[in-house]
Amino acid sequence: MDRLLEHAKSLYADRQRVALAAMMIAFSVTLYLFYSPGIYAIPAEPPIQLPPGWVQGFEIVYSFNTVGFFLAFAVMVFMYAFWSWAFLPTPAVNYTSAVLRGIFGPRSPIAQSIGKRFRVVLNEKTWIDLTCHIKEQGSGAWFVYKLTSSSLRTSHLEEIALRHGFGTKDGRLTTWVSSDELHSRSILLAKAMALAASSA
């Protein structure tokens, strides 16, 4: 694996640990904040005759405090999910754009957008979309990219895809590549797209 990616990997693991620790602290703080001021029970009749202790416990659980606490917890989980979906560690961004810049030259603009996505614009009508997965679920491989071409209008798309080892989906060429294939496979994809454009 590339040195930059190694760095990105360790950075990501560190940040994940920091995020977990921060979440544990935030969890206990919210727990304290939501249950210390007093219990605002949702008015309800206990279903059956219970001993008074049980009724009190029931009131604590079945209260606005619990609703608020769960909402706060959900917001925390959502923020963590958003963070891990949206951002790629900087060294990995540098690696990706360096590789793409190296192949496609300074004249094709590379746009990075939220959600670990990149778009290389080859000319007005064609572009390549890349989505990076920091850690692939299932295989546990680090930094796997999904390459998708822009929609290609040609009747030979299947054949072109086969002859370059790509799959097709909705008139686009798609493939999954690992980080060490990114360079060679993007060249091949650009070549296949040029072929598709000329055979249209």
Next chain:
Amino acid sequence: MFEDLNTRSSIKRNRGGWFSGNGDLPSHPRKCSGSGSSHVRPLCSCGHKQLDTRLRNMSDNGTRRPVYELIQLMASLNETKRAILIALGHVYPRSVSGVQLSRLIGYSGRSRSLYRGVLAHLEQDNMILIDELTPKLYAIRINVEHPLLQLLVDLCREFGEETRRIYLRALEEE
């Protein structure tokens, strides 16, 4: 005229030998192209003659393209994928299980992560076929309908007899 054809065919033969030597095959093709055609083993000369004519036809029609495309495809894949395709191309009519495959390509990880990662990607790109025999047992084979891999399998069958034997022996010992 005849002389010219002969030199051409030896060039072609070299090309074939170099190409099949790409996938770390043993010295079989080199042995053939180095020695004169007088004492070549029958099977071998026959195989080479077939490929010679085919390559000549290809170049005459301007269709050496598949060879170029196959080289380009193999060069664009990473080590694991390349090793998988070479191994599957050699054992071709046979299909292998995930455990066997990971042993064949010297994969150190678990075969489950091979399935979920590399093999799934290769299948999406139509390069291999995976049949589910039972929920835990899969039969993996190369996709011979694929125009380039068909060529790979052809080349392996013509020049890779020794390599195939090595792979098959590795498959046998259980």
